[in-house]
Amino acid sequence: MAKVGIVMGSDSDMPVMAKAADVLKQLGIDFEMRIISAHREPDVFFEYAKTAEEKGFQVIIAGAGMAAHLPGMCAAIFPMPVIGIPMHTSSLGGRDSLYSIVQMPSGIPVATVAINGGVNAGLLAAKILAVSDAALLQRLKEYAAELKEQVQGKDERLQECGYENYGK
Numbered sequence: 001m002a003k004v005g006i007v008m009g010s011d012s013d014m015p016v017m018a019k020a021a022d023v024l025k026q027l028g029i030d031f032e033m034r035i036i037s038a039h040r041e042p043d044v045f046f047e048y049a050k051t052a053e054e055k056g057f058q059v060i061i062a063g064a065g066m067a068a069h070l071p072g073m074c075a076a077i078f079p080m081p082v083i084g085i086p087m088h089t090s091s092l093g094g095r096d097s098l099y100s101i102v103q104m105p106s107g108i109p110v111a112t113v114a115i116n117g118g119v120n121a122g123l124l125a126a127k128i129l130a131v132s133d134a135a136l137l138q139r140l141k142e143y144a145a146e147l148k149e150q151v152q153g154k155d156e157r158l159q160e161c162g163y164e165n166y167g168k
Helices: 011-026 043-052 070-077 093-101 118-130 134-166
Strands: 004-008 031-035 060-063 082-086
Touching: 004 011, 004 070, 011 031, 011 060, 011 082, 011 118, 043 070, 060 070, 060 093, 060 118, 070 082, 070 093, 082 093, 082 118, 118 134
Parallel strands: 004 031, 004 060, 060 082
Antiparallel strands: none
16 A cells, blocks of 8 residues: 655656655655646545545655645645645746745645755655654665765765866
């Protein structure tokens, strides 16, 4: 049964949302991904958010651009954590999305990651789930150790070849 719901308002959000899915997949977390527009098909959206708990979702990751109502509306209906990913937009560079998601009214919180922050949304969902899953917590620790090793490897290369030759 899927523990995380990933929902986006448009397939143009897929490159960012796929990064969240990739992280969840790497960490062994089941998820369901959907494209649902809160504005263009409110009845479908409402049913999705209303039945998410019954489906076993413990967290929803919702990505949205421009008016960016999808994460907030999920949080208004779904009683567990919602993580919003503001999408970069051509008109305002994603600031419109960021402000729409982060400025939720009192009582309807949405955890918000950076603009186009799919990886961090996936990791935040995993960390929320790891509170009650020791095996997942261990996988997150291993993931962090891999990141550390990657940075150390890059530094070793820099020290060996110097900054002039690093990118060559």
